[in-house]
Amino acid sequence: MDQDVGVLARGVTRSFGRFQALRGMDLTVPYGEVTALVGANGAGKTTLMLVLATLLAPDPGTAEVKVAGYDLRTHSALARASLGWMPDTFGVYDRLTAVEYLEFFAAAYRVPRADAATRIAELLERVHLVEFARQPVHVLSRGQKQRLGLARALVHRPKVLLLDEPASGLDPRSRVELRDLLRGLAAEGCAVLVSSHILNELEEIADRVVLVDQGRTAGEHDLATLLASASGIWRIRALDEDALGVALDRRSVPHRIASGTPGVDAGPLTEQEAASLLTDLVGDGVRIVSYAPVGGVLESVYLAMTEDRR
Amino acid sequence: MNGIDGVLLVARQEFRTRLRTGRWKILLGAWFLVVGVFAVLMRLALDLTDTDDPGVPLFGTLLLFVLILTMLVAPALTAQSINGDRERGTLATLQVTRLTPWEITLGKFAAGWATGLATLLLALPFILWPIVEGAVPPLRGLVSVVVLALLIGIVCAIAQALSALVMRGITSTLLSYLAVFAAMIGTVIAFFIAQPLVATHVDRGDYIDSVDHSERVWWLLAPNPFVILADATPRLPRVQRCYDYAYPSTTDGTGTSPPVRRCHLESPDTFDPLGEIGRSVRDARLGADERDDRFAYDEEAGAPVQRSAGPVWPYGLGFGLLVAGGSLWITARRLETPARTLGKGVRIA
Numbered sequence: 001m002d003q004d005v006g007v008l009a010r011g012v013t014r015s016f017g018r019f020q021a022l023r024g025m026d027l028t029v030p031y032g033e034v035t036a037l038v039g040a041n042g043a044g045k046t047t048l049m050l051v052l053a054t055l056l057a058p059d060p061g062t063a064e065v066k067v068a069g070y071d072l073r074t075h076s077a078l079a080r081a082s083l084g085w086m087p088d089t090f091g092v093y094d095r096l097t098a099v100e101y102l103e104f105f106a107a108a109y110r111v112p113r114a115d116a117a118t119r120i121a122e123l124l125e126r127v128h129l130v131e132f133a134r135q136p137v138h139v140l141s142r143g144q145k146q147r148l149g150l151a152r153a154l155v156h157r158p159k160v161l162l163l164d165e166p167a168s169g170l171d172p173r174s175r176v177e178l179r180d181l182l183r184g185l186a187a188e189g190c191a192v193l194v195s196s197h198i199l200n201e202l203e204e205i206a207d208r209v210v211l212v213d214q215g216r217t218a219g220e221h222d223l224a225t226l227l228a229s230a231s232g233i234w235r236i237r238a239l240d241e242d243a244l245g246v247a248l249d250r251r252s253v254p255h256r257i258a259s260g261t262p263g264v265d266a267g268p269l270t271e272q273e274a275a276s277l278l279t280d281l282v283g284d285g286v287r288i289v290s291y292a293p294v295g296g297v298l299e300s301v302y303l304a305m306t307e308d309r310r
Numbered sequence: 311m312n313g314i315d316g317v318l319l320v321a322r323q324e325f326r327t328r329l330r331t332g333r334w335k336i337l338l339g340a341w342f343l344v345v346g347v348f349a350v351l352m353r354l355a356l357d358l359t360d361t362d363d364p365g366v367p368l369f370g371t372l373l374l375f376v377l378i379l380t381m382l383v384a385p386a387l388t389a390q391s392i393n394g395d396r397e398r399g400t401l402a403t404l405q406v407t408r409l410t411p412w413e414i415t416l417g418k419f420a421a422g423w424a425t426g427l428a429t430l431l432l433a434l435p436f437i438l439w440p441i442v443e444g445a446v447p448p449l450r451g452l453v454s455v456v457v458l459a460l461l462i463g464i465v466c467a468i469a470q471a472l473s474a475l476v477m478r479g480i481t482s483t484l485l486s487y488l489a490v491f492a493a494m495i496g497t498v499i500a501f502f503i504a505q506p507l508v509a510t511h512v513d514r515g516d517y518i519d520s521v522d523h524s525e526r527v528w529w530l531l532a533p534n535p536f537v538i539l540a541d542a543t544p545r546l547p548r549v550q551r552c553y554d555y556a557y558p559s560t561t562d563g564t565g566t567s568p569p570v571r572r573c574h575l576e577s578p579d580t581f582d583p584l585g586e587i588g589r590s591v592r593d594a595r596l597g598a599d600e601r602d603d604r605f606a607y608d609e610e611a612g613a614p615v616q617r618s619a620g621p622v623w624p625y626g627l628g629f630g631l632l633v634a635g636g637s638l639w640i641t642a643r644r645l646e647t648p649a650r651t652l653g654k655g656v657r658i659a
Contacts, residue, residue, distance in 0.1 A: 055405060056649055080406060085403075093400060095328075107319050
């Protein structure tokens with residue numbers, strides 16, 4: 001089982017002086033799936049990514065930390081060959097063209113020269129930068145640089161891909177493209193780990209979600225199961241909102257008038273409960289025009305997890 | 311690909327990212343001009359003052375001038391090579407590749423050193439001038455250039471280690487210049503301050519005589535780049551000059567005994583700046599007692615007593631190379647991943 005997952009981390013700890021950044025992180029990133037790492041600023045996401053990227057040594061107390069089957073404490077050099085990493089912010093060598101930039105990293109990853117040229121052409125195609133191939137890197141926009149960074153992380157065909165906040169600063173179109181790209185990589189068998197703040201988007205990208213809080217793993221979930229089981233607020237709009245309110249009261253479903261937009265917020269309800277409620281309301285003769293979860297399930301779960309901090 | 315290929319890859323990358331700025335052409339052009347103008351003016355001045363053998367002083371002053379300039383340039387070449395990349399966010403992406411810390415260290419060092427050697431190459435036509443004229447033997451020229459090249463490498467290695475140790479580029483640059491300043495000026499100051507501290511005092515009855523013991527502190531001068539360059543460069547030999555000394559006759563005090571011919575070793579007439587520095591530091595190594603003996607005359611042999619201390623430069627250069635090696639080791643250590651400890655304020659990515 002150990003060998004079958006891209007990343008296997010158990011009880012990862014890391015402290016900087018007296019500050020404990022990681023207090024026991026558990027994480028599994030299976031091949032062929034996108035795993036999302038979700039947590040507040042300072043929860044330890046980036047530190048964990050740095051440990052997994054072989055840049056930062058975990059503390060000696062760490063139980064297990066393996067990438068692509070290699071123990072990072074003893075075989076980090078081997079793990080690197082099958083590991084692609086994109087940090088949240090990174091610089092590019094301004095004077096180089098996109099192709100030269102990728103050629104350099106292909107050589108640094110010891111990709112055979114003959115193989116590198118085709119790989120680079122393929123990657124530029126994949127991240128939609130073909131027309132910038134011979135352009136100096138500094139003319140690229142933020143989104144384009146981000147895509148070039150992703151191409152860099154992929155240049156040696158890694159089996160495990162670690163992306164720290166890849167969507168930050170991207171326009172909606174680039175995000176959709178990033179999502180398709182990551183889904184595509186997972187479909188090819190890559191183990192993808194993505195950290196992000198943009199929770200609604202992760203719902204569309206991720207198969208699994210790992211919630212982290214204050215240096216600890218707060219939960220590892222299969223997203224489909226989570227979506228089915230987690231309770232969220234549902235926004236209901238009806239032609240007659242008074243009738244809707246009466247119907248909800250009768251079934252003792254907590255609700256309140258939605259702030260700022262028309263409609264009533266009901267819940268928390270699981271998907272099952274929400275579906276039953278909808279049937280009931282329709283049966284009651286309430287004429288519903290829209291019925292949808294508010295803010296996404298991940299957001300509710302995330303907010304519930306971080307609530308006690310405030 | 312392994313080892314040397316990785317080093318070359320990193321070095322080539324350094325060159326590409328730096329050289330495409332184009333500013334280097336202007337800088338190197340200015341450098342060539344400065345050295346050239348200095349050499350020509352120096353030569354004219356020597357001709358005007360009717361100096362004998364103008365090639366020797368030209369060679370010496372030019373080398374010292376080039377040494378000062380390269381010592382000003384060399385720290386800038388690598389003083390931001392690690393922390394600059396860290397600030398730009400390009401170091402971590404390099405560290406996660408299959409390049410080893412040593413490949414990154416040596417590649418960046420090689421690029422910096424090669425740039426320093428390029429400045430030396432541009433000064434070479436002027437250094438060759440007195441050699442081509444025949445005033446300076448080729449071996450002398452070769453040794454000087456090799457020592458200069460090594461000195462540039464030593465400074466580059468130290469500046470690079472500082473850039474790996476210190477987080478901010480501006481701080482490591484400043485520290486690199488301080489290190490060069492300490493070697494060039496600090497060592498001389500230390501030597502002159504230390505001398506009275508190690509002097510001994512001899513009671514001569516009427517007065518207390520202070521005897522200088524520079525042989526105990528000469529090593530303070532050894533790391534000085536001027537000393538290393540000057541002392542390593544083969545010098546013009548001391549010349550033996552003989553004088554006839556006539557002493558009053560010992561018997562009646564009126565006549566004179568037949569003149570006695572005594573020979574001494576003296577500095578050559580030609581002004582030889584490198585040779586002078588070299589002789590002075592070797593004399594310092596000799597100490598006052600023996601130094602005065604230099605003029606002693608061996609009656610039996612009928613020749614001046616040959617006293618000369620060993621060279622100083624092997625100590626200086628050896629020390630420099632050790633420090634340079636240590637510096638490269640420190641840099642490679644700081645680039646090692648996974649990192650256990652981080653410098654204060656160091657952000658990996």
